[in-house]
Amino acid sequence: MTESRTQQKAQGAPPLPEALRVGVADSHTHLDMQEPSVEEALAAAASVGVETLVQVGCDLERSRWAAETAAAHSAVHAAVALHPNEAPRAAARGELDASLTEIEKLAALPQVLAVGETGLDYFRTGEDGIGSQQYSFRSHIAIAKRQGRALVIHDREAHADVLRILDEEGAPDRTVFHCFSGDAEMAQLCAAKGWFMSFAGNVTFKNAQPLRDALAVAPPELVLVETDAPFLTPAPYRGRPNAPYLVPVTLRAMAETKGMSEDDLAEHVAANTARAFGY
Ligand SMILES: [Zn+2]
Numbered sequence: 001m002t003e004s005r006t007q008q009k010a011q012g013a014p015p016l017p018e019a020l021r022v023g024v025a026d027s028h029t030h031l032d033m034q035e036p037s038v039e040e041a042l043a044a045a046a047s048v049g050v051e052t053l054v055q056v057g058c059d060l061e062r063s064r065w066a067a068e069t070a071a072a073h074s075a076v077h078a079a080v081a082l083h084p085n086e087a088p089r090a091a092a093r094g095e096l097d098a099s100l101t102e103i104e105k106l107a108a109l110p111q112v113l114a115v116g117e118t119g120l121d122y123f124r125t126g127e128d129g130i131g132s133q134q135y136s137f138r139s140h141i142a143i144a145k146r147q148g149r150a151l152v153i154h155d156r157e158a159h160a161d162v163l164r165i166l167d168e169e170g171a172p173d174r175t176v177f178h179c180f181s182g183d184a185e186m187a188q189l190c191a192a193k194g195w196f197m198s199f200a201g202n203v204t205f206k207n208a209q210p211l212r213d214a215l216a217v218a219p220p221e222l223v224l225v226e227t228d229a230p231f232l233t234p235a236p237y238r239g240r241p242n243a244p245y246l247v248p249v250t251l252r253a254m255a256e257t258k259g260m261s262e263d264d265l266a267e268h269v270a271a272n273t274a275r276a277f278g279y
């Protein structure tokens, strides 16, 4: 085997982890961006105890796809929204309000349990996009409340404004910070509000001690796990494609951080995810 072939192999899909004894859900994934078919992804996930997942749409087309996929598979629930980075693009096309109207129609469907991912992303979107991003975030909060759905928040380098806008608008009864990226202080703040914190594979990264400190203080009743696949593959598989079947890798690392047994944390996470999304 040539060196480049060896390298290629090393970058392939990580192996199946040992199955969880207590099943949990992947609270946030993007099957539409992953290579395997939906059926293959669901079968691999179920084989290691990940029997439920939330498929998250990031624009109107992919939110429709999320709703269709959830209708076709009992293991899949849908979340629909315009991603914070999509909002300025929709606004530039003059389609933001029309798209929000369509998102609300999708949010009313029975298999759609959440409005998201919405929020603020100051990492990818520059100054000129902030206005439409904040307008879109406020609109999604209103949709979630009108439709009685959970709100799934994407917050990248925008903690203060996300918290301020949530306070100004009034958060829905069930609010989830996906790929939680705050520190221990922010985790305590979210805990005081009863907001769910969903941890992704980056909690396993060497440089992520502040995130592990946040997880350590997050009440077990508010902790969720997610892959955000195909992104944020947990250690030791960084650089290789992520998928819902890798949830056990992240959950085990989380149990270690919290000083809880794997089964105890899994029981909490399973119940929390069902409560957060209302299934
Ligand atoms: Zn996100």
Ligand SMILES: [Zn+2]
Residues within 6 Å of the ligand: 028, 030, 056, 117, 228
């Ligand atoms: Zn996502």
